[in-house]
Amino acid sequence: MEEIILIGVGGMLLFAVGIIAFVVVHQRRVIQYQLNLQKIKEEQQKLLLHAAIESEEKERQRIAGDLHDEVGASLSTVRLYMLQVSKKQTLQQAEDVTDAAKEILDGVVAKVRQISHRLSPEMLMQFGLKDALQNMVQKLKDSGALEADFISPEEISRLQPERELAVYRILQEITGNMLKHAGATQMTLRLQERNNDLIINVEDNGRGFTQASFEKLKSTPGGLGLKNIQGRVDILQANINFTSVTTNVQGTIMTLKVPIRVEAEIK
Template identity: 35%
Template sequence: MNQENNTIRLLLVVGIAVMLLLFTSFLLIFIFTQRKKLQYQQSLHALQESQQRQLIEAAVRSEETERQRIAEQLHDEIGSLLSAAKLYFRMIKIGHYEKSEQELYNKGNELLDESITKVRGISHSLHSYILQEFGLNEAIRHFGDKINSGSLISVTTSLDQTYVTLDPQRDISIYRIIQELFSNVLKHAQATNINVGSLYKDNSLTLDITHDGKGLTQDDFEELRYINDGLGLKNIQNRVNLFNGEITFIKNYKDYFIHIYFPNLNS
């Protein structure tokens, strides 16, 4: 009787051990499978992010190349034609014309001068030669000076002089972000004062645009950049994402802030 009980106990122990072994095996297989699945999903996500980054980089390079081409055409072709027209205009003798015709001549001459100035300004705005020659800070200052009109709008800068351009292509993208944000503020905000500030610390660059107009909140930005008319905002976000940056729109009591942060620029 005792021997039968011992046999039954032994069979029970063996059965339980086998069941535990099977359960452990199934558990390990499940964990291994889930881990493999997670690794695959992570690899797929990393590949998608890499492909998206490559597409954005290609789009940014293509846009910059097109900007340079248009700038050169404006400067070399349109600018030259306008300058030639100005030269011929000066050769016209208007002393024997009536006063009304002289006034028309003067007005035409004035408009021609303005056209030459505007074409030159657009060409310089599209072309990044100032940035390539003198760096990001000087390019931002120069851009602000062109906008600054004193009576209508005041643009000031407070830029960190310790920042040095190490990657010109990256700084061109940052400069285009500033240009696009300025364009939006000038077009929609009705601001009278704009300030651009920067801080460079621990290889990270922070840029702040402050203005006293009608700005965007973060919710506005998130909504507008997904509509057709928000292409400029979408381009801004793409350029910020290209360098793992962050952009935030903030409203306080009386001013609006656009905060841009680029971490680990030189890593």
């Protein structure tokens, strides 16, 4: 009996020591896990920042290229035409040159408007996200690249202008990718408002793209567009999700869930 009691006491002590050891080891592991997670997040942030800088630089180069190659060249041509006007002998000849210069100038105006629109979508600023997205879908449809539908309720809550612009840029990137990589022939853009969230679905019939692919590609040195999407999603405190049954021809459903009012605004 005495021995059993002593073994019991020893067992209880062992139990207590076991609990303490478990707590210490487990807590260390949790801390280590948290540190690793933080490290990964920091690396991800660095990648996003790098992507943002790179993207901005590319955009500047593109605008510079557009201005130099198209606007600059066209204006130089107009200048040459203007110089020729004084040398022409008849009024008819001078009018012909002026008409030609006018045509080129119309082209330049259109090009400048296009560049300006790309920098800051006029529709978005004036009428809001819903109309801007509808316009974007209409343009895709008009281009004949694919059949596009836009579904939305009559009224949608407005976000802050910079948040609307971020959503618009994400969808520009998504539709751009759809045309470039997915080979889709049909797409539907659906806007919904649920509680405090604006939910945007983009569904296509192209090559499937999964959430796993998104996570993988945005972490690779390339994948600039996807990094930008993730960066904007983070800024918006939103969620993005890609679902696809297979990676063949089943299509993709992208769901973007954006809080209409973020915590800071509510406070």
